[in-house]
Amino acid sequence: MVRVVQADRQHLEARRAEVLARYDVTLAEFADRAAAYALVGDEWDAWDELRGIAFLLDDV
């Protein structure tokens, strides 16, 4: 099935904070590690999710 989720800014920002807290990093630190191709394991999924949130928030 196709599941449709309506996401507002508050929800997306909360989710972003949750992902960053899990890895205990700031968004800038995560971005630096991604730019240096230094991500490992689950960090790839987390980075994809953070980028997706930035797109939905028009923060790209």
Add this chain to the structure above:
Amino acid sequence: MSDPSAREAGFREQFTRFAEEIRQVVNAVFGGDVEVTVTDAEHRSQIVADVPLTVEGQNLARLKIDLWCCLDSRQQYLAVEESTYQLVAQVDRAPIFRFEYERAAKSKPAAHLQIHAHRGALSHLLSQARHRTPHSMESLHLPVGGDRFRPCLEDVIEFLVVECRFDSTAGWHAAVQAGRERWRRTQTRTVVRDSPGEAAAALRALGYTVAAPDGVADPQDDVVRMRRW
């Protein structure tokens, strides 16, 4: 369609239909009942799907699909802002390859393939060339056809079935062919909009009578788009 709410509703309809087409093709090829999630924000939406890939029933990897969509510059058609189709290994949860498209890419090809692998000779070569990350093959963006001629999801799926030999259903090929045909028809229409002059010339060569709209002397081709990396 000038009413913003009607335009937004039309966008959502196009987007949900697109997500449903993705769901149908992955389930037709790999079996199971993969869920496709659409996250809908104001004027923007994201489609995400994780497709388990098995060999003789053993789950070894997943095909991760991620598309970011919005309305195109004419506020009329659904446009893919970015897309990623990646093969992710279960063993280390990291990508093996990523087919990506970035509509606004500037310093790399808009449609590209990144391969997560190592090759000593390449690292040596890139080191000599003072590349910023010579040991990361994935930092190279291999061009794959630009905005209009890039591979579609069905091309990646066929690669996974035929070359990587992941499990598939008996009817996988028909589903892939139908999806690819749909993609290429859509891209053909888009290419015609990019270069109506070429389209008109090709049709005239086939014997069609083609007339420019009133007030249009020469069809305006989107030369910037046609020259883009």
